[in-house]
Amino acid sequence: IAGITQAPTSQILAAGRRMTLRCTQDMRHNAMYWYRQDLGLGLRLIHYSNTAGTTGKGEVPDGYSVSRANTDDFPLTLASAVPSQTSVYFCASSESGGQTEAFFGQGTRLTVV
Amino acid sequence: GENVEQHPSTLSVQEGDSAVIKCTYSDSASNYFPWYKQELGKRPQLIIDIRSNVGEKKDQRIAVTLNKTAKHFSLHITETQPEDSAVYFCASRPAGGADGLTFGKGTHLIIQP
Numbered sequence: 001i002a003g004i005t006q007a008p009t010s011q012i013l014a015a016g017r018r019m020t021l022r023c024t025q026d027m028r029h030n031a032m033y034w035y036r037q038d039l040g041l042g043l044r045l046i047h048y049s050n051t052a053g054t055t056g057k058g059e060v061p062d063g064y065s066v067s068r069a070n071t072d073d074f075p076l077t078l079a080s081a082v083p084s085q086t087s088v089y090f091c092a093s094s095e096s097g098g099q100t101e102a103f104f105g106q107g108t109r110l111t112v113v
Numbered sequence: 114g115e116n117v118e119q120h121p122s123t124l125s126v127q128e129g130d131s132a133v134i135k136c137t138y139s140d141s142a143s144n145y146f147p148w149y150k151q152e153l154g155k156r157p158q159l160i161i162d163i164r165s166n167v168g169e170k171k172d173q174r175i176a177v178t179l180n181k182t183a184k185h186f187s188l189h190i191t192e193t194q195p196e197d198s199a200v201y202f203c204a205s206r207p208a209g210g211a212d213g214l215t216f217g218k219g220t221h222l223i224i225q226p
Contacts, residue, residue: 033213042218099145099164104156
């Protein structure tokens with residue numbers, strides 16, 4: 001079944017550790033996004049990529065980095081995790097950056113202790 | 114950047130009644146307005162969207178209205194059912210849409226039997 005897949009589904013991480021959240025889509029979508037979801041704050045954009053080889057910063061990029069080496073994969077890296085990065089992380093993709101539906105992965109629940 | 118305000122944060126209605134959720138946006142260049150439904154522990158899923166060239170769109174029991182002059186849009190659910198209980202998010206994307214969707218903080222809709 002075509003879609004967007006994230007890994008891991010959940011993780012407990014010690015503060016100061018490095019962590020990469022993986023995201024893969026098989027819909028050949030050009031645009032991909034990373035959001036974090038916190039209670040009462042909704043979904044906030046961390047980083048985005050409009051096409052392979054390009055990335056941009058969203059609303060809350062500090063402490064995170066991304067890469068887009070190919071169309072399918074869009075990993076999110078926390079270089080040195082802090083407790084405030086405890087959140088649910090959603091990867092999403094859309095056909096383009098315009099008036100097109102964004103499809104979400106199942107989410108990664110990350111707890112930094 | 115874009116700012117999206119969503120009200121109310123919690124809405125409780127009797128089964129069979131209608132529910133209305135309202136959002137305002139700040140960027141007059143925004144031209145795409147999707148609504149997402151998120152059930153507990155699940156990913157957000159698109160339920161309806163509207164583009165700026167129309168004022169209303171319906172899909173069975175769900176409708177969305179857009180007032181570009183006032184910069185607000187609303188979700189209307191008629192004949193509510195228990196399975197409508199979820200968190201609903203509005204979002205907007207400016208023309209060009211290079212940096213993804215900006216989401217409201219969400220409305221927790223509770224359908225009382």
